[in-house]
Amino acid sequence: MEFGVFLLAQQRGYHQSSEHVIRNTIEQTIMAEQAGFSSAWYAEHHFNNYSLSPSPLMTIAHIAAKTRTIRLGTAVCILPLYNPSRLLAEIGFVDTVSNGRLDLGVGSGYQEFEFERFGVKIAESGAIYNEFMDVLPLGLTQKTFEYHGKYLDIPPSSIAVRCLQQPAPPIWVTSGHPATLGRGVRDGHHLFVTALLGGNEALSGLRDKMEQVAQDNGKDLDRDVKFGLLRCAYASDSTAEIDSYLDNARFQRRVSESLKHRRAQSEDGYMVKEEPSPTDLSFDQLKQNLPVGSVNQVIDKMLTEIRTLKPKLIALQTQLGDFDQKTMLKQLELWGSTIIPAIRKELGLIHM
Numbered sequence: 376m377e378f379g380v381f382l383l384a385q386q387r388g389y390h391q392s393s394e395h396v397i398r399n400t401i402e403q404t405i406m407a408e409q410a411g412f413s414s415a416w417y418a419e420h421h422f423n424n425y426s427l428s429p430s431p432l433m434t435i436a437h438i439a440a441k442t443r444t445i446r447l448g449t450a451v452c453i454l455p456l457y458n459p460s461r462l463l464a465e466i467g468f469v470d471t472v473s474n475g476r477l478d479l480g481v482g483s484g485y486q487e488f489e490f491e492r493f494g495v496k497i498a499e500s501g502a503i504y505n506e507f508m509d510v511l512p513l514g515l516t517q518k519t520f521e522y523h524g525k526y527l528d529i530p531p532s533s534i535a536v537r538c539l540q541q542p543a544p545p546i547w548v549t550s551g552h553p554a555t556l557g558r559g560v561r562d563g564h565h566l567f568v569t570a571l572l573g574g575n576e577a578l579s580g581l582r583d584k585m586e587q588v589a590q591d592n593g594k595d596l597d598r599d600v601k602f603g604l605l606r607c608a609y610a611s612d613s614t615a616e617i618d619s620y621l622d623n624a625r626f627q628r629r630v631s632e633s634l635k636h637r638r639a640q641s642e643d644g645y646m647v648k649e650e651p652s653p654t655d656l657s658f659d660q661l662k663q664n665l666p667v668g669s670v671n672q673v674i675d676k677m678l679t680e681i682r683t684l685k686p687k688l689i690a691l692q693t694q695l696g697d698f699d700q701k702t703m704l705k706q707l708e709l710w711g712s713t714i715i716p717a718i719r720k721e722l723g724l725i726h727m
Contacts, residue, residue: 376681376687376688376689376718376719376722377413377414377603377687377688377689378412378413378688378689378690378691378710378715379407379412379413379414379415379416379446379448379603379688379689379690379691380403380404380407380412380414380415380416380690380691380692380693380707381415381416381418381450381605381690381691381692381693382400382403382404382415382416382417382418382428382693382694383418383425383426383428383627383692383694383695384396384397384399384400384417384418384426384427384428384694385424385425385426385427385623385626385627385694385695385696385697386424386427386646386697387424387623387626387649387696387697388424388646388697389646390697391697393427396427396694397427399694399700400417400428400434400694401437401438401441402700402704403415403693403694403700403703403704403707404438404441404442404445404447405438405441405442406704406707406708407445407693407707407711408442408443408444408445409708409711410707410708410710410711410712411711411715412445412707412710412711412715413445413446413688414445414446414447414448414478414688414690415438415445415446415447415448416447416448416449416450416478416480416690417431417434417435417447417448417449417450418431418450418451419431419449419451419452419453420486420489421456421489421492421493422488422489422492422645423488423634423639423641423645423646423647424630424645424646424647425486425627425630425631425634425647431448431449431450431451431452431480432449432452432465432466432469435447435448435449435469435473435477436468436469436472436473439469439472439473439474439476440472444476445476446476446477446478447473447476447477447478448477448478448479448480448547449477449478449479449480449481450480450547450549450567450605450690451480451481451482451547451549451567452479452480452481452482453482453483453484453489454481454482454483454484454503454504454507454508455483455484455490455495455499455500455503455504455507456484456489456490456493456495457507459507459510459514459522459527459529460514460529460532460534462507463510463511463514463515463534464534464535464536466479466515466538466544467515467534467535467536467537467538468536470538470539470540470544471536471537471538471539474539475538475539475540475544477538477540477544478544478545478547479511479543479544479545479546479547480546480547480548480549480567481504481507481508481511481546481547481548481549482504482548482549482550483500483501483503483504483550483555484497484500485497485634485635486634486635487637488634488637488639499526501552501555502525502526503526503527504555505558506522506524506525506526506527507527508558508562509522509524509527510522510527510529511543511546512543512562514532514534515534515538515542515543515544516542516543518533519531519532519533520532520533545564545565546559546562546564546565547564547565547566547567547603548564548565548566548567549566549567549568551568553584553587553588553591556568556585556588557588557591557592560588560589560592560594560599560600561592561593561594565600565601565602565603566585566600566601566602566603567602567603567604567605567690568581568585568602568603568604568605568686569604569605569606570604570606570684571628572607572624572625572628572656572661572664572665573664574663574664574665575664575679575680575683577664578680578683578684579683581684582683582684582685585600585602585684596685597685601687601688602686602687602688603686603687603688603689603690604680604684604686604688604689604690605690605692606665606666606680606689606690606691606692607620607621607624607665607667607691607692607695608665608666608667608673608676608677608691608692609621609665609666609667609673609706610666610667610668610669610670610672610673610706610709610710610714611668611669611706612669616702617662617667617668618658619698619699620667620695620698621658621661621662621665621667622658622696623695623696623697623698624661624665624692624695624696625655625656625661626649626695626696627692627695627696628652628654629649629650629651629652629655630647630649632652632654633647633648633650633652634647666680670709670713670714673714674714674717674718674721677689677714677718678718678721678722681718681722691710693706693707
């Protein structure tokens with residue numbers, strides 16, 4: 376069982392400068408490595424405060440110089456917003472400067488606000504994504520390649536900077552669509568999924584969905600597919616700390632849903648208004664659903680979730696909203712020193 380951290384680099388208000396947010400992301404990654412996490416993952420978003428992470432590959436190139444062992448992943452590169460040849464070259468560069476520590480997470484995107492400003496029609500995002508998924512293995516594994524599709528047209532080309540990982544960095548597909556996940560399964564890629572802020576019922580439903588996707592594509596989920604779960608979790612005996620974390624987790628969902636469903640409002644054209652949503656859950660409901668509470672409560676809840684879903688990786692959401700940085704750094708230490716070893720011991724993965 377692998378554990379990673381997922382960093383959105385969020386700005387909940389102007390009391391956080393963009394520099395402050397980015398430096399917190401870097402500092403949390405360094406702490407995650409010291410605490411023994413296996414990977415760190417970085418989002419990609421544009422033009423608003425939901426995430427100040429415009430280029431996960433650029434982030435990884437910088438953080439690679441400040442770390443030694445932790446794997447660094449894009450979660451995700453929004454493929455329809457890229458030039459394919461430039462993306463391939465940057466993947467090779469980042470895998471090189473990270474000494475082969477790149478995990479390449481990819482997706483088709485969902486925020487129309489972003490697509491409009493890149494001049495890309497979100498209605499075409501799925502078709503563009505599929506052409507990128509044709510191009511990636513060609514450009515990453517062949518010395519010279521070409522591709523001629525409806526959206527991508529590449530004459531015979533060679534990517535100068537080659538990846539260290541052979542034949543290519545691991546590719547992780549993030550999507551809620553069975554067809555997209557199914558292609559990932561057929562192509563032999565890893566998958567990234569989430570139950571959002573749902574509880575055991577949501578995880579059971581997600582497990583059923585994943586099993587069906589694998590079966591429909593001629594695979595066995597446990598034997599043939601590596602997949603990871605993005606999850607909010609927090610351990611503390613302090614009710615105030617837990618409530619602050621849950622408040623930031625709910626902020627993240629509110630803004631994400633607002634952007635996804637094209638109802639986002641802003642008074643200044645940048646900072647997205649945080650408004651209550653019909654799908655909001657109370658703190659009591661969130662405490663029932665999520666691995667939050669005392670250390671022992673979190674360990675027990677995580678073990679139940681792992682046995683239900685059976686992922687190979689859990690990526691904890693750490694940098695949410697304006698949660699206190701010093702407190703989060705202590706949280707990462709706690710997971711590394713106590714929670715992760717206890718979970719692994721209980722699962723029989725290590726013996727103490």
